[in-house]
Amino acid sequence: MLVNKDCINALEDIKAKSIDLIYLDPPFYTQKKQKQKTRDNSKEYSFDDSWESIEDYRNYITERLKICKTLLKDTGSIFLHCDKAASHHLRIALDEVFGYSNFQSEIIWTYRRWSNSRRGLLNSHQVIFFYSKTKKYKFNPMYQDYSPTTNLDQIFQERVRNEHGKSAYKKDGEKAVLIEKKKGVPLSDVWEIPYLNPKAKERVGYPTQKPILLLERIIELASDENDTVMDPFCGSGTTLVAAKLLKRKFIGMDISKDAIELSKERLENPIKSESALLKKGIDSYQNQSPEIAEYLKKINAYPVQRNKGIDGFMRDGDDIKPVPIKIQRHGESIKDAQDSLLKACIKNDFQTKILISTETNEDSFLEEDNLYIFNKSNLKIEQLTNLI
Numbered sequence: 591m592l593v594n595k596d597c598i599n600a601l602e603d604i605k606a607k608s609i610d611l612i613y614l615d616p617p618f619y620t621q622k623k624q625k626q627k628t629r630d631n632s633k634e635y636s637f638d639d640s641w642e643s644i645e646d647y648r649n650y651i652t653e654r655l656k657i658c659k660t661l662l663k664d665t666g667s668i669f670l671h672c673d674k675a676a677s678h679h680l681r682i683a684l685d686e687v688f689g690y691s692n693f694q695s696e697i698i699w700t701y702r703r704w705s706n707s708r709r710g711l712l713n714s715h716q717v718i719f720f721y722s723k724t725k726k727y728k729f730n731p732m733y734q735d736y737s738p739t740t741n742l743d744q745i746f747q748e749r750v751r752n753e754h755g756k757s758a759y760k761k762d763g764e765k766a767v768l769i770e771k772k773k774g775v776p777l778s779d780v781w782e783i784p785y786l787n788p789k790a791k792e793r794v795g796y797p798t799q800k801p802i803l804l805l806e807r808i809i810e811l812a813s814d815e816n817d818t819v820m821d822p823f824c825g826s827g828t829t830l831v832a833a834k835l836l837k838r839k840f841i842g843m844d845i846s847k848d849a850i851e852l853s854k855e856r857l858e859n860p861i862k863s864e865s866a867l868l869k870k871g872i873d874s875y876q877n878q879s880p881e882i883a884e885y886l887k888k889i890n891a892y893p894v895q896r897n898k899g900i901d902g903f904m905r906d907g908d909d910i911k912p913v914p915i916k917i918q919r920h921g922e923s924i925k926d927a928q929d930s931l932l933k934a935c936i937k938n939d940f941q942t943k944i945l946i947s948t949e950t951n952e953d954s955f956l957e958e959d960n961l962y963i964f965n966k967s968n969l970k971i972e973q974l975t976n977l978i
Contacts, residue, residue, distance in 0.1 A: 827853025899934025
């Protein structure tokens with residue numbers, strides 16, 4: 591069900607104790623108008639996130655939280671999404687409405703974003719508060735793989751508290767008592783899920799759009815198939831699409847007619863961007879051979895993992911300089927190595943390029959291409975630092 595109303599009015603039409611899970615992604619108190627255009631620039635979506643005061647904003651959210659609580663089943667939960675602008679105020683509001691004892695988790699959604707020139711630390715996370723209505727809330731445990739540094743043979747050994755209150759292995763005589771099986775490490779409250787990049791097929795041009803993968807995790811964690819999921823600020827409809835894909839019923843509300851129409855379109859044709867990071871892990875992006883990686887470290891170069899012709903960029907202290915560097919591979923001719931580097935630099939006007947040769951004995955400079963070629967065996971780090 592989709593409702594084109596301010597949720598304060600739409601919520602009053604929902605039956606009490608009929609909802610299993612509520613997710614809210616309300617305005618964040620950014621004090622500015624949020625707007626974004628579709629990829630083809632044919633349409634702009636926007637909403638106003640300006641408030642007279644923080645008290646006005648907190649009262650707005652609190653009033654809606656109170657109604658949400660009456661709609662939740664006793665086994666239900668609520669997830670409220672926010673950021674640093676007002677998260678501390680919303681945590682207090684949730685405590686007042688749902689009770690401090692029903693606070694379950696402060697989930698940190700972390701992601702990597704392009705850097706900017708803003709003074710201060712780069713903002714790379716948002717917060718999702720997880721509260722239950724009662725202690726009987728529904729929860730489906732999820733697990734992650736163990737860290738590569740984990741000693742797995744010890745994982746299967748049962749532990750007990752010794753006379754000093756410290757953890758110790760339980761033993762039957764001289765042998766450790768084993769546990770039959772393990773599912774992995776319980777899901778933590780820090781979730782690294784990629785932000786939707788500008789070219790993602792899932793992106794629809796709605797400001798503050800969240801990835802389906804994030805909502806799927808929340809829905810799987812706190813609901814079952816055929817349960818009812820509600821989003822009072824549905825925006826582009828991500829929660830509803832995730833619920834549909836996971837075979838849940840859904841109710842979405844938004845005061846914007848454009849948002850409701852967009853949600854309808856996405857529900858008719860759900861598109862979800864898969865994450866290679868989540869599927870393969872961060873190590874899958876480490877494409878450099880140990881030999882190349884070690885040499886880049888030796889010459890103080892910043893490694894590049896996803897460019898066939900460039901192995902890294904030179905550093906000047908802590909600064910990464912726009913000086914690409916490539917190391918000739920075994921079996922690769924110097925001409926092929928040179929062409930590979932130059933081809934990778936076609937779209938960028940790099941003033942200096944460096945090729946480290948494993949074959950040629952003499953250093954050289956190709957003036958036309960601003961390309962320096964150095965022999966690996968005779969190279970001194972000073973030769974590189976003088977170029978940057």
